[in-house]
Amino acid sequence: MDWPAPLRSLRNRSLRLFFAGQAVSLAGTWMQSVAQGWLVWRLTRSSEMLGLVGFLGQLPVSIFGVWAGSLADRFPRRTVVLVTQANAIVQAALLAVVTLLGVVQPWHVLVLAAMLGMTYAFEIPARQALLGDVAGEDMPNAIALNSSIVNGARAVGPALAGWAVAVLGEGWCFALNAVSFAGTFYALWVMPTPPQPPAVGGQRAHLAEGLRYAWRTPHVRALLLLLAGSSLLAMPYVTLLPVVAAEVLHGGPALFGWLQALAGVGAFGGAVLLLLRRGLRGLVRRVGVGASLLGAGVLVLGLSRSAPLSLLALAVTGLGFITQMAGTMTLLQALCPKELRGRVMGLFSTLFVGVTPFGALAYGVAAHRVGLAATLASGGAAVLLASGAYHLALPRLRRHVAAARPELAPADLP
Numbered sequence: 001m002d003w004p005a006p007l008r009s010l011r012n013r014s015l016r017l018f019f020a021g022q023a024v025s026l027a028g029t030w031m032q033s034v035a036q037g038w039l040v041w042r043l044t045r046s047s048e049m050l051g052l053v054g055f056l057g058q059l060p061v062s063i064f065g066v067w068a069g070s071l072a073d074r075f076p077r078r079t080v081v082l083v084t085q086a087n088a089i090v091q092a093a094l095l096a097v098v099t100l101l102g103v104v105q106p107w108h109v110l111v112l113a114a115m116l117g118m119t120y121a122f123e124i125p126a127r128q129a130l131l132g133d134v135a136g137e138d139m140p141n142a143i144a145l146n147s148s149i150v151n152g153a154r155a156v157g158p159a160l161a162g163w164a165v166a167v168l169g170e171g172w173c174f175a176l177n178a179v180s181f182a183g184t185f186y187a188l189w190v191m192p193t194p195p196q197p198p199a200v201g202g203q204r205a206h207l208a209e210g211l212r213y214a215w216r217t218p219h220v221r222a223l224l225l226l227l228a229g230s231s232l233l234a235m236p237y238v239t240l241l242p243v244v245a246a247e248v249l250h251g252g253p254a255l256f257g258w259l260q261a262l263a264g265v266g267a268f269g270g271a272v273l274l275l276l277r278r279g280l281r282g283l284v285r286r287v288g289v290g291a292s293l294l295g296a297g298v299l300v301l302g303l304s305r306s307a308p309l310s311l312l313a314l315a316v317t318g319l320g321f322i323t324q325m326a327g328t329m330t331l332l333q334a335l336c337p338k339e340l341r342g343r344v345m346g347l348f349s350t351l352f353v354g355v356t357p358f359g360a361l362a363y364g365v366a367a368h369r370v371g372l373a374a375t376l377a378s379g380g381a382a383v384l385l386a387s388g389a390y391h392l393a394l395p396r397l398r399r400h401v402a403a404a405r406p407e408l409a410p411a412d413l414p
Contacts, residue, residue: 006275009138009145017187018134019149024183026153027160028176032092034161034260035173036109038253039099041242042170043106047372051364053113054239055357060117061124062354069125069346070207073339077130078193084123085185091115092178099171124349129342132333133194140330144274147267147326162257197339210343218400219335220344222393223287223328228351229386230291230324233379234298236359237317238263240367240376248372249307262311266297266318274326280334284397287327288390293320295383302376325352335404 003010010016040046040053072080095112098104135142164173214220238260245256270290277283297317304310329348336344359379366375 005278006141006272007145009135009142012134012136012138012142014134014191014193015138015142015145017191018131019145021184021187022146022149023153025180026150028092028178028180030153030260030264031161031164031173032095032177034253034257035165035170036095036113037239037242038165038256039104039170040106040109041246043104043109047240047243047367048364049106050239050242051236051361051367053109054236054360054364056110057113057117058120058353058357058360060114060121061349062357064118064121065125065350065354066211066343066346067207068122069210069343069349070203071122072126072129072342072346073196073210074203074206074342076193077126077133077196077342078188078191080126081123081130082185082188084119084126085181085188088116088119088123089178089181089185091119092174092181096171096174096178099169099174120353121349124353125342125345128329128333128345128348129196130193132341133196133338134191136194139333140277140280141275143326143330143333144271144277147271147322148275150267150271153264160257162254162260165253165257207343210340210347213336213340214344214347217404219284219397219404220332222390222397223284223331224347224351226287226291226386226390227324227328227348228355230294230321230383231352231355232359233386234294234317234383235321235356236363237298237301237376237379239360239363240372243367243372244301244310248305249310251307255307259310259314263314263318263321266315266320267322268318269315270319270322271326274323274330280331283327283331284401285391285394287324287331288387288394290320290323290325290327291383291387291390293317294324295380295385295387296320297380299377299380299384302373302378302380328352335401 010019036053037050040050043049091112094115095104095109098108131142131146132139161173164176214224241259242256245251245253245259249255293316297313297315297320300313301310301317304313329345332344332348333341363375363379366378
């Protein structure tokens with residue numbers, strides 16, 4: 001089949017299997033995310049508890065993310081991802097059982113959120129490095145297509161979960177998520193994967209090599225620092241969306257689902273724009289634009305008191321988020337040596353997901369102490385300032401990329 005240019009990575013049968021599995025499982029994952037947030041709010045009516053659940057769900061990435069990246073360069077990446085998927089199936093099934101039996105307590109959610117966080121800690125670097133290995137020269141397009149699928153599910157899953165929570169209850173969302181993982185598990189099991197470069201040296205030296213590369217390479221360091229700022233100061237807005245829906249906009253689970261969905265719609269639009277790109281040209285600048293949009297969206301969300309404006313702000317937030325995140329991931333994978341791909345993705349996951357729990361915890365406490373509006377507006381404004389500093393550094397960063405990749409023509413520089 002002759003695939004159109006925006007879908008050119010689908011010429012690869014392994015990628016078709018990978019993306020088919022993703023499409024099946026991701027809607028379930030988003031359904032669980034929405035249902036879990038509403039369950040915690042229903043049980044506790046506490047923004048601090050929402051922040052604590054977000055914190056425990058992502059803390060394992062903070063602790064193990066860098067080490068997990070090293071493991072993804074030392075062990076078969078497909079095997080690592082299969083093990084983590086099995087853990088996610090068990091976690092979703094346990095959460096469904098205690099909820100459907102009517103015995104769920106806040107501590108159950110806390111423990112199981114931490115269990116799912118262990119999945120993310122080891123899955124993210126292995127899965128992203130595996131995607132880069134399988135995609136080869138179509139890696140930028142494959143990452144953009146993967147982001148499109150992720151955020152298409154993000155647009156559908158929350159809205160469906162809002163309906164399912166209202167009509168069926170949270171437990172069925174968790175059960176459907178457990179079943180949805182079967183698609184990804186099967187695809188990973190049957191798809192062929194290329195050999196990865198062998199690891200050299202002991203575990204400690206192997207890990208230190210990745211850290212040195214990231215710190216001593218200016219464009220890698222700048223991309224990761226901006227990502228860390230966005231993850232700490234803007235992305236934790238997600239933990240407070242139940243409060244926005246219930247107390248600011250006076251809605252229920254259906255409105256909560258739509259708030260999540262509009263962020264997904266914006267992110268899906270950003271992923272489609274990345275799909276239409278060819279090569280890396282201009283991507284360093286676009287990452288900075290994404291961070292600016294993310295900060296502006298969170299700032300407006302904090303100041304808004306109307307549902308339409310909040311929905312629009314979340315669409316902008318989603319657009320900025322995916323532009324920065326997917327652009328950063330593409331640049332890091334394209335510009336780093338293949339043998340360092342897992343470790344660089346481990347750093348990416350640590351600063352993208354692993355920093356967020358501290359922001360989520362701080363957001364929950366700050367919202368309780370100084371108010372929701374001030375918390376969101378301050379975080380958005382801080383990211384706007386960080387993106388401004390990044391834009392000022394762009395000429396220097398482009399010179400560093402040109403020096404690191406002399407085979408790139410000036411017109412192809414990111």
